[in-house]
Amino acid sequence: MNIFGVGLPEMVLILVVGLLIFGPKKLPEIGRSVGKAIRSFQEASNDFQNELKREAEKIEESVKMNAQLESKTTVAVESADAEGENTIAKPEQPASAPEG
Template sequence: MNFFGIGLPEMVVILVIALLIFGPKKLPEIGKSLGKAIKGFQDASREFESELKQEVQKLESDAKTPTIAKAEPVSTASTKEETAPQSSGQS
């Protein structure tokens, strides 16, 4: 059993020291408040992770959606002038 890099013997030593410092009446209260704090941290972490995933999916879907550019109308008068043979006026 390994919590946060702390083995079972180290956990036992920490619990014995905490029992000596706080006493048997305060130790359950401290454990309860510590458990609530850890649960709150986990809930906040899950919420942050879900929001981050939603934003990533939103950005990915926006990137996959092709953007259609408006085509500018082509003037037919200018293209006819370029392709029509020019008369030099000399015969």
Template sequence: MNIFGIGLPEMALIFVVALLIFGPKKLPEIGRSLGKALRSFQEASNEFQKEIKREAEQMETSVKMQAQLEPEAKKTTQPSPETETEKASES
């Protein structure tokens, strides 16, 4: 069992030290508050990841739409051959 790079012997040592410092009555309260903090951090991390994915998908969609619109815009901005011959005959 390896959590955060800490093995079982290290976790046992940390538990014993915490038990000596805080006592058996305060230890469950500290564990609960630590669990709540980790859970809220995990929820915030998941929400951040979802937001990043959503933004990346929006950017991909807008790039695809822009790529589809650009060829049409180039077609409409080029002068037609008829217009060029009319200009040449006028001058």
């Protein structure tokens, strides 16, 4: 049994010292309050981790959407350029002057 890096002998020693300091009536109350504090800390930690995961997923989604938009824009511009090259009027050649 190893909780927070504290083994069984250390736990027994902590309980004995707690009994001597606080007495048998106060010790269960202190244990409950410590347990509640640890539980609330774990819940807050889990909430924080879940919030970070949600934000990371939102960022990934927006990056993917931006990449898709950029690729569509690039394809559209390239196809417009390719079509435009065929329809651009070439300048007329000036008539050559007779040599004389």
